Amino acid sequence: MGMPDAEGQGPPDGLPDLPPEWGRVVVPDDASALAHEARQVRRELRRVRQRAVWRRRLGLTPRPDRRPSLGLPVLVLLVSVLITLSGLAAVTWPRSSRSDGSPTVLPYPTGTPAAIGPLPALDLVDAEQSPVPLRSLLPAMIILVDACICAEQVTQAAAAAPPGVTVVTVIESRRVGSSPTPGVRALADPAGGLRDYLHLAAHPGTAPALLMDRKGTLARLVPELGPVDQYRDDLARIAA
Known part of the structure; x- marks a missing residue:
């Protein structure tokens, strides 16, 4: 059987020896005294289950009874396609022509650019x-x-x-x-x-x-x- 604790009390009958680093283990008579600890344990279990669900949906944790999910690769591919299409739209989007008032001179024009005035006295x-x-x-x-x-x-x-x-x-x-x-x-x-x-x-x-x-x-x-x-x-x- 186990060794007695600091107050000379050993572990309850029928229980194995507990690790000494746990210190003194007190079992309350009223289970409601453990309600706070129970809530913390339940919250932690919910977080673990939620993480496991999302990892399965994204294909990060393959199930033994099925092939790995393609959710994450498809999501990455979709984001890449959207970025590429946005860049192409920015390049090919029609822009309004801007002019600084200077004429555009083409080879063998049919007229005279309006911005060129009379010949100065040179x-x-x-x-x-x-x-x-x-x-x-x-x-x-x-x-x-x-x-x-x-x-x-x-x-x-x-x-x-x-x-x-x-x-x-x-x-x-x-x-x-x-x-x-x-x-x-x-x-x-x-x-x-x-x-x-x-x-x-x-x-x-x-x-x-x-x-x-x-x-x-x-x-x-x-x-x-x-x-x-x-x-x-x-x-x-x-x-x-």
């Missing part, structure tokens, strides 16, 4: 370093050749220009040589006034052209000089 420089008022050459086809000499296209433009229309090549430099193309006047624009007027940056391999009428109004901006048929009618219009 003085260019010839091969003798003499100033040449650009307005004195109007009407004119002004070709910017600082990014591309484009000799073949310039020659075709000079041949297509009607009488009275001056064909001018302009390079953004302090010095300019004589034009290799007959009927074409070569000038320099050291201050870059023409490109500032057009808000047009230089692109290697392209030579934009301006078709200016007698009043200094930009009738046509050709971002890249190409076949003459693209602007032949505009040359005839500025010559009238």
